[in-house]
Amino acid sequence: MTKIDNDQAQLNQLEQQLTPSDAQYFQDLRLYLLTKELFGSNEKAITRQLLTMLQDFLDASQHGETASQFFGNDPAGLADALLAELPRNSRWQQIHFVGLLILISWFFVILNANTATGFRLNWLLLFAAPLVEIIAIALIFKIMNHAIYADSTPFKQETVPVVLITTLALIMLIGLFLVTPRFGSWVFIFLPNPWGIGLQIIQAIITVSWFGYSLLSNRRQPTQH
Structure with a gap:
């Protein structure tokens, strides 16, 4: 078990000793901290x-607090103060996360892009699809973060805009796949087989390797105090 897994296990175990309201306080605080910045929050x-x-x-709670x-009664302010002091993900870690999504x-x-005769790659989608996905994820994080301590809007009501953004992003992605080919041959890069198949294999290897490296580096990085 890695250190972060051990810390999380201890946190979950200690939360079971709390009253429901106190446990909710810590759960909301954690969610706020993690969703404040899409790629910057250091878990x-x-x-x-x-x-x-x-x-x-837990020591103070024994006296009824x-x-x-x-x-304090300003958990959002407390969370913002904590984030200002806690280490953020490094620039390289943020590149890992963005790169993985891309x-x-x-x-x-x-x-x-694979066809019977070769490889027909829509290069316009290579730029547009990740952009739509990252913007959608960033908006969802922003909505979730805002909803946690919103006075007038219960968190469950925020599922409506989240669902709408997710649906809109899916519609846009499907639209990109359907519409961009109509722009003409200039949006395509043609590669005959076996070059097309080779490119697919290389891309799959890079994706898996990037994911594995990002996961390992994230777990091994020491937590600063």
């Missing part, structure tokens, strides 16, 4: 900080 640092806070609070009394998107674009 390991956040988990370690929450574990330390929870351990401190609630989480809101112990940490490679996964490219995988399906390239998979769709």
Whole structure:
């Protein structure tokens, strides 16, 4: 078990000792911290900080204090202050995450490019599809983050815009796949087999390798204090 898994397991175990309202306080705080920045939030640092806070609070809770009394009635302000002090993901880690999203998107674009005679790659989709996906994910994170401590809007009501954004993104992606071929032959790159098949294999290897490297580097990076 990695350190982050161990910290998360301890956090989950300690949360079981809390009252429902106090447990919800920590769950909301964690979700707020993780969704504040799409690629910048450092999960390991956040988990370690929450574990330390929870351990401190358990001592205070024995005297009847609630989480809101112990940490204050402004959890959003507390979370923002924590994020200002906690280490963020490095630029290289953020590139890993963005690159992984792009490679996964490219995988399906390239998979769709295979024909009986060769490889017919829509290069316009290589740019448009990842852009739509990243914008949609960023908007979903923003909505979720805003909804956690919104006074007038329960979190469940925020599922409506999330579903709408997801649906709109899917419609746009399907539209791109259907419409861009009508622009003409200039949007395509033609490669005869076996070059087309070779490109698909190389792209699949790069995607899997990138995912594995990103996962391992994220787990191995030490948490700063």
